Amino acid sequence: MKMNELKAKVRHGGNFSMVQLGAWKELKQYKMTKPVKSRGKVFLKELLNLTSMEVSMNWFPAGVSMPFYHKHQENEELYIFVKGKGQFFIDGEHIDIKEGSIVRVGLEGVRAWRNHSQEDLYFIVIQAKSETLSSCGIKDGVPIEGEVTWQSGNELI
Numbered sequence: 001m002k003m004n005e006l007k008a009k010v011r012h013g014g015n016f017s018m019v020q021l022g023a024w025k026e027l028k029q030y031k032m033t034k035p036v037k038s039r040g041k042v043f044l045k046e047l048l049n050l051t052s053m054e055v056s057m058n059w060f061p062a063g064v065s066m067p068f069y070h071k072h073q074e075n076e077e078l079y080i081f082v083k084g085k086g087q088f089f090i091d092g093e094h095i096d097i098k099e100g101s102i103v104r105v106g107l108e109g110v111r112a113w114r115n116h117s118q119e120d121l122y123f124i125v126i127q128a129k130s131e132t133l134s135s136c137g138i139k140d141g142v143p144i145e146g147e148v149t150w151q152s153g154n155e156l157i
């Protein structure tokens with residue numbers, strides 16, 4: 001995706017990057033022309049310099065179906081449905097999904113989805129290289145000494 005086509009504001013700090021995309025219902029304003037023409041889908045890897053995952057924020061309008069099945073070569077995928085409802089196809093099974101449904105799909109899983117409802121469907125997709133996670137969750141965190149203090153916040157971006 002060419003970032004200049006994305007009107008979202010991005011900020012990079014020493015050890016962080018952030019973007020403000022707006023509310024879920026505003027996702028549909030974002031358009032992508034490469035590698036495929038798409039609307040309402042924002043990939044975060046390039047925007048935020050992610051190094052171990054690709055994440056996309058997705059709007060899928062009412063009445064729309066994925067026009068093809070796909071699987072992956074290296075990355076497992078996690079679909080987190082945050083609003084709306086629809087159907088997920090995986091390995092021949094049709095599964096109803098809705099807000100709160102989370103689907104992990106391994107490399108060989110043949111997948112597609114559709115929004116056969118009357119409302120918008122919103123979801124997050126995380127891609128990460130399969131079988132590579134060696135340290136995660138609380139075990140990967142390291143406590144830093146010192147009291148946590150707060151002050152009034154700066155503008156996010």
Ligand code: ZN
Binds near residue numbers: 070072
């Ligand atoms: Zn995929």
